[in-house]
Amino acid sequence: MLIITAASLAGGQGKTTSSFFLARALAKKKYKVLMVDADPQSSLTFYLGHEVELNQPTLLEVLKKQVSIFDGIYESNYSNLWLIPSDDGLETIQDYLSTTAMGELVLKKRLKEVSDTFDVCLVDSPPQRTQICLTTVVAADELLIPVEASSKGLHSLMRTLNLVEELKSVDAFEGAILGILPFRDRWVGRTQAKRSEASIQDMHEVGQGLDVFPSILESERYKQAIDTGRTLEELGHSNLELPFNKLIEVLERKWLKNKNNPLTQTVG
Numbered sequence: 001m002l003i004i005t006a007a008s009l010a011g012g013q014g015k016t017t018s019s020f021f022l023a024r025a026l027a028k029k030k031y032k033v034l035m036v037d038a039d040p041q042s043s044l045t046f047y048l049g050h051e052v053e054l055n056q057p058t059l060l061e062v063l064k065k066q067v068s069i070f071d072g073i074y075e076s077n078y079s080n081l082w083l084i085p086s087d088d089g090l091e092t093i094q095d096y097l098s099t100t101a102m103g104e105l106v107l108k109k110r111l112k113e114v115s116d117t118f119d120v121c122l123v124d125s126p127p128q129r130t131q132i133c134l135t136t137v138v139a140a141d142e143l144l145i146p147v148e149a150s151s152k153g154l155h156s157l158m159r160t161l162n163l164v165e166e167l168k169s170v171d172a173f174e175g176a177i178l179g180i181l182p183f184r185d186r187w188v189g190r191t192q193a194k195r196s197e198a199s200i201q202d203m204h205e206v207g208q209g210l211d212v213f214p215s216i217l218e219s220e221r222y223k224q225a226i227d228t229g230r231t232l233e234e235l236g237h238s239n240l241e242l243p244f245n246k247l248i249e250v251l252e253r254k255w256l257k258n259k260n261n262p263l264t265q266t267v268g
């Protein structure tokens, strides 16, 4: 199972949006996808239309090992797509993670138990640099950094890259950076907004050779697709799927080379 974490250290950078659409695109290609909502705001759980009922285990109980990880996994309304949901109770995991030895490894360890069950796991990370955030970044084989095409976005990118460097310097991050995904790239007709153009150029510079993927355009269509449970293609906007198709292309190319990776088994 390949673990991809969408992380970016500021609010509203497109983490949940990009994990949701990438997961759905992978599921549509028949990969078995597990989504992990690791943000107490629980937007992803909401996007997937999942309601956490009283006494039903969530990511909190899974991380605390109060239940088996399998008990925390729920079917979604989409085929090939499962979810470990969250609610605001996840906030209480912070103490547990900071007082547990090697707390940053907790998510990675739990996910190992389902590594033969799913092809890909997509983790939606919170915007703050908390213990939950650290455990989601450390769990990643591939880190996707969605970044708003704005100065706030660039700041978020720098903070996220700094975090990765810090984790690498203590050998805590063993994954790779998949790349930067520009979010809310604004175009008026055929003209790109100056602010978007300049920000995306800066992303290339700050990223120093990291891939910068085709952007998620500023558009109401993404929200519409989430609200109606339909794909962008079904809504007649298949051009907006481009960033996710490109991501999958790169993932398949990169991981197909590795014989031990489950992506090979499904595709092959």
Ligand SMILES: Nc1ncnc2c1ncn2[C@@H]1O[C@H](COP(=O)(O)OP(=O)(O)OP(=O)(O)O)[C@@H](O)[C@H]1O
Pocket (backbone or CB within 6 Å): 008, 010, 011, 012, 013, 014, 015, 016, 017, 018, 039, 041, 043, 125, 126, 127, 184, 216, 217, 218, 219, 220, 222, 223
């Ligand atoms: N293509 C788009 N154009 C404009 N707005 C969008 C687009 N896609 C999503 N949005 C809106 O942008 C906001 C931020 O997106 P999203 O929730 O994915 O970011 P996030 O990084 O997960 O935020 P948070 O840090 O709060 O978890 C949401 O309100 C979402 O509805």
Ligand SMILES: [Mg+2]
Pocket (backbone or CB within 6 Å): 015, 016, 017, 039, 043, 124, 125
């Ligand atoms: Mg989010």
